[in-house]
Every structure is written in structure tokens, then in C-alpha cells.
Amino acid sequence: MSAPKIQLTGVKKAFGEQIVLDGVDYALPAGESLVVIGGSGSGKSVLLKCILGILKPDAGSIRIDGVETAGARGEAREAVLKKIGMLFQGSALFDSLPVWENVAFRLIQGQGMERKEAKEVALGKLAQVGLGPPVAELYPAELSGGMQKRVALARAIASDPEIIFFDEPTTGLDPIMADVINDLVVASVKKLGATTISITHDMASARKIATKIAMIYGGKFIWTGDAKNIDRSGNAHVDQFIHGRAEGPIQMAVRRP
Amino acid sequence: MSGLLAPIGRAFLDALAALGRLALFAGTAIGHMGRPPFYPRLIARQMIEIGYFSLPVVALTTLFSGMVLALQSYTGFARFSAESAVATVVVLSMTRELAPVLAGLMVAGRVGAAMAAEIGTMRVTEQIDALTVLSTDPYKYLVVPRLIAGATMLPLLVLVGDIIGVFGGYLVSVYKLDFNAAGYLRRTWDYLEMIDVVSGLVKAGAFGFLVALTGCYHGYHSKGGAQGVGQATTNAVVSASILILVFNYIITEMFFAK
Numbered sequence: 001m002s003a004p005k006i007q008l009t010g011v012k013k014a015f016g017e018q019i020v021l022d023g024v025d026y027a028l029p030a031g032e033s034l035v036v037i038g039g040s041g042s043g044k045s046v047l048l049k050c051i052l053g054i055l056k057p058d059a060g061s062i063r064i065d066g067v068e069t070a071g072a073r074g075e076a077r078e079a080v081l082k083k084i085g086m087l088f089q090g091s092a093l094f095d096s097l098p099v100w101e102n103v104a105f106r107l108i109q110g111q112g113m114e115r116k117e118a119k120e121v122a123l124g125k126l127a128q129v130g131l132g133p134p135v136a137e138l139y140p141a142e143l144s145g146g147m148q149k150r151v152a153l154a155r156a157i158a159s160d161p162e163i164i165f166f167d168e169p170t171t172g173l174d175p176i177m178a179d180v181i182n183d184l185v186v187a188s189v190k191k192l193g194a195t196t197i198s199i200t201h202d203m204a205s206a207r208k209i210a211t212k213i214a215m216i217y218g219g220k221f222i223w224t225g226d227a228k229n230i231d232r233s234g235n236a237h238v239d240q241f242i243h244g245r246a247e248g249p250i251q252m253a254v255r256r257p
Numbered sequence: 258m259s260g261l262l263a264p265i266g267r268a269f270l271d272a273l274a275a276l277g278r279l280a281l282f283a284g285t286a287i288g289h290m291g292r293p294p295f296y297p298r299l300i301a302r303q304m305i306e307i308g309y310f311s312l313p314v315v316a317l318t319t320l321f322s323g324m325v326l327a328l329q330s331y332t333g334f335a336r337f338s339a340e341s342a343v344a345t346v347v348v349l350s351m352t353r354e355l356a357p358v359l360a361g362l363m364v365a366g367r368v369g370a371a372m373a374a375e376i377g378t379m380r381v382t383e384q385i386d387a388l389t390v391l392s393t394d395p396y397k398y399l400v401v402p403r404l405i406a407g408a409t410m411l412p413l414l415v416l417v418g419d420i421i422g423v424f425g426g427y428l429v430s431v432y433k434l435d436f437n438a439a440g441y442l443r444r445t446w447d448y449l450e451m452i453d454v455v456s457g458l459v460k461a462g463a464f465g466f467l468v469a470l471t472g473c474y475h476g477y478h479s480k481g482g483a484q485g486v487g488q489a490t491t492n493a494v495v496s497a498s499i500l501i502l503v504f505n506y507i508i509t510e511m512f513f514a515k
């Protein structure tokens with residue numbers, strides 16, 4: 001077996017008193033699509049931000065292609081970021097730039113491509129997510145939530161990354177648009193042959209995207225396995241989560257009447 | 258007794274710590290100024306935003322300040338028959354003090370607040386994280402262009418403000434107080450020295466830098482959604498205004514203290 005594309009060992013992160021990640025271990029082989037499921041506020045976004053280096057983990061190691069990235073700076077960090085595309089939870093489109101410049105941002109600013117050439121690439125990526133040239137001239141604020149997600153997806157895949165992170169790609173969308181986005185995610189990943197980590201608490205989305213699933217709870221991956229085994233996990237936490245039951249080992253911090 | 262003093266001491270220490278963080282932020286930003294990539298497009302856009310679009314407010318405030326200055330010094334100086342000093346008082350006050358301070362405060366309200374709101378919104382909507390992920394340094398892309406534009410455009414605004422302020426004084430003196438027009442202008446020139454104008458422009462450069470710095474700093478560190486951005490905006494304007502008044506004294510002392 002080849003070395004894992006992404007390897008997490010004992011990743012810990014706390015904000016003050018609040019422990020968010022309490023030793024996450026996982027090895028993701030190249031070409032696999034991991035979906036991380038878990039409740040709101042369980043640290044899923046924090047995990048992605050640690051891998052990206054936006055947040056610095058307090059302890060542990062994060063290796064991408066065998067290279068340690070936790071605490072990497074300067075050129076080493078650049079080299080890692082070049083490989084990664086990211087779709088943010090709230091899309092995070094630059095609202096001062098038109099759609100096509102959002103998609104072409106890394107090509108123009110990061111790689112120094114000519115604006116004209118970059119625009120061609122951007123239009124191609126937009127077409128790939130089902131958006132035509134008229135949309136390219138609009139500003140993000142003029143788009144619906146579903147269209148913003150598509151633009152964000154086009155931006156994430158614009159530089160043909162080897163690794164893509166999707167942070168709740170379908171949250172806040174109607175079920176049909178959510179499914180459209182799921183299909184686009186699956187198609188784009190297949191086209192690029194990328195390794196991906198997606199976050200969701202939408203089980204329909206997880207089933208569609210994932211080849212591997214991990215459940216995060218209490219700052220750890222409490223269950224990991226192949227996506228096809230999710231219904232036979234034998235783990236009470238997972239069962240409660242995928243069936244969306246209020247009763248079970250996971251207690252929400254709400255006062256019962 | 259200590260119960261009364263403790264909060265004051267704590268506030269003072271907090272203010273010192275905040276000043277330290279601001280200085281660190283400024284140091285980091287200045288460190289990024291000299292190293293590529295540079296963003297001339299963004300610098301130009303900020304220059305237009307700060308310089309061109311602030312012209313009306315600066316013109317109005319300096320015009321009326323010049324006018325009221327002429328009126329006040331005339332009625333005041335008449336008590337000891339020194340009305341002839343009006344022209345000199347107007348031009349010295351405008352160039353040394355009023356144009357830079359007023360323009361600085363106005364731009365703090367207009368531009369500093371807008372910077373904090375824009376960058377703050379980018380922070381809470383993860384646009385700043387997205388910049389980083391897309392291999393673009395937020396200091397170079399967001400902060401440096403604003404600092405450069407602030408430090409260069411405010412002196413230009415103040416130069417215009419100087420002229421408009423003197424013109425305001427001239428209007429009131431000639432059309433209301435019946436001064437002789439040519440005499441007034443000659444007196445304006447006679448006692449004006451280079452250092453009066455230059456010290457005002459140096460102040461303006463410093464104030465423009467401070468306004469952009471506090472706007473960027475508070476925006477960059479804002480958190481917690483719309484409320485956090487609102488807080489950042491308020492903090493940016495308040496801290497810019499205070500720093501402008503403090504540095505106004507420091508720079509005056511540097512130029513004119515014996």
C-alpha cells in the first residue's frame with residue numbers, strides 16, 4: 001500500500017478552555033473521498049482549517065504526501081496550499097470581484113496568469129458547474145445561494161488541485177439543488193482524480209459523495225470505515241446520528257421541558 | 258480606595274496592550290510593503306476611494322472652518338485693535354492645525370469606518386481565510402494598499418483643504434468685514450513660512466496612515482458576525498480619532514518646540 005495522501009496523527013486544538021479536537025487520527029489514501037459527519041460545533045470546520053494551516057494545531061502531526069505541514073511557513077506552506085482547493089461553508093466569495101475573477105483568483109494572483117487567459121479557464125470551470133457566460137459578469141451578491149455554491153465549487157477546482165475540501169457544500173440549499181451540488185462535486189472529483197475531505201451533516205449528501213466516512217464526536221473520530229458499511233457500523237453514536245434521533249448516547253446541550 | 262483605582266489601572270493596562278498589538282500589526286504590514294507581489298490596481302482603487310471621494314467633506318469642513326476663523330479672530334482681536342492679524346491667523350491655523358486635524362477626523366469617519374466594515378465582513382464571512390487558501394497574503398492584498406493610499410492621499414487632501422480654508426477666510430474678511438482684498442492676500446503670504454505648510458502635510462501623512470491602520474486592524478480582528486463588524490467599525494473610528502489628536506501634539510512638538 002502506498003503512503004497515505006493525508007495523514008493525521010493526534011491532532012489537538014483547543015480555544016482557551018474549550019477543547020475542540022482531542023487527538024484526531026486518520027490516514028486517507030490517495031483518490032479516496034472521506035466524508036466527516038458530526039453535530040454542529042463538533043469541530044469539523046476547525047479540523048479542515050488545521051489541515052489548511054489557517055489554524056495552528058496545539059499538538060499532533062499533519063502530513064500531506066508525507067510532508068509535515070503543521071506549522072509549515074513560507075514556501076513550504078505555499079507548496080502545500082498549491083495542492084489544495086477549498087469550498088468554504090458560507091461560500092466565502094469575494095464580494096468586491098465579479099464571478100469570473102473569483103473563479104480565476106488563484107490563477108491571476110497566485111500563478112500570475114494573464115487576465116484574459118485566466119478568464120477563459122474560469123469560463124470553462126463555470127460551464128462545468130452549469131453556469132453560463134452571463135453569470136460570469138455578475139457579482140456574488142446578485143446570485144442565489146445555490147449559484148454561489150456553484151461558483152465556490154468552480155473556484156475550488158479552478159487550479160486543478162490534487163486535494164479538495166468541501167465544508168458543508170449542501171447546507172442551506174433545497175433538496176433538489178443540494179442533489180445537483182452533490183452530483184457536481186462527485187463529477188468534478190472524478191474528473192480531477194482528486195483526494196477529498198467533505199464535511200456534512202446531510203446523510204443523503206454523505207452517501208452520495210463518500211467512499212470513506214468518519215464520525216467526529218467529543219473531539220475524536222469515534223468511528224471510521226467504508227461508506228458502504230455506515231448502516232452496519234455497530235456504533236450507537238453513528239446510528240443515532242444517521243437516523244437523526246434525539247434519544248441516544250449523544251446528548252445535545254438543551255434543557256428538556 | 259484600591260477598589261476605585263483598580264478599574265482605572267486595568268483600563269490603562271488594556272489600552273497599553275491594545276497599542277502594542279496595533280504596533281505589531283503595523284510592523285507586520287510595513288514588513289510586507291517592501292516584498293512582492295505588489296498590487297498597483299488595488300492601490301489605485303484605494304487612492305480614488307480615499308482621495309477623490311473624500312474631497313467634498315474635506316472641502317466643506319475646511320471652507321466653514323476658514324470662514325468662522327476669520328469671524329472669530331476679527332471680533333476677538335478688535336478688543337485690542339489687532340484686526341489686521343486676521344489673515345495671518347487664518348492661514349497659520351489652517352495649514353498647521355485645522356486642515357490636517359479636521360481632514361484626518363473626517364476621513365477617519367468616512368474611510369476608516371468603511372475599511373473596518375469591509376475587512377471585518379471579509380473576516381466573518383471567511384473571505385480572508387479564502388484569500389490565504391488561494392495563495393494570497395491578506396496583509397499584502399488588503400492592508401498594504403490601504404496604508405499606502407492613506408499615507409499619500411491625505412496630504413493631497415490637506416493641501417486642497419489649506420487653499421479652501423484660506424479662501425473661506427478671505428470670503429468672510431472681504432465680503433463681510435470689508436477688508437481690502439489685495440491687502441488681505443498680501444498679509445496671507447507675508448507671514449507664511451514653508452514649515453507651516455510642510456508640518457501640516459507631514460501630519461496629514463501620519464494621520465492617513467493611522468486611519469488606514471486602525472481601520473484595517475479592527476476589521477482584521479473582528480469576530481462574531483454582524484455585531485462584531487459593527488463593534489470593529491466603532492472601535493476603528495474612536496481609536497483613529499484619539500491617535501490623530503495624540504500624534505497631532507507629538508508632531509507639533511517635533512516641528513515647533515524650542
Ligand SMILES: Nc1ncnc2c1ncn2[C@@H]1O[C@H](COP(=O)(O)OP(=O)(O)O)[C@@H](O)[C@H]1O
Nearest residue numbers: 015018020038039040041042043044045046047
Ligand atoms: N477561531 C475560533 N475561535 C474560538 N472558537 C472557535 C473558533 N473557531 C471555532 N471555534 C469553536 O470551535 C467549535 C467547533 O467549531 P466548528 O469546527 O466550526 O464546528 P462545526 O463542526 O459545526 O464545523 C465551536 O464551538 C466554535 O465556537
Ligand SMILES: [Mg+2]
Nearest residue numbers: 044045089167
Ligand atoms: Mg462548520
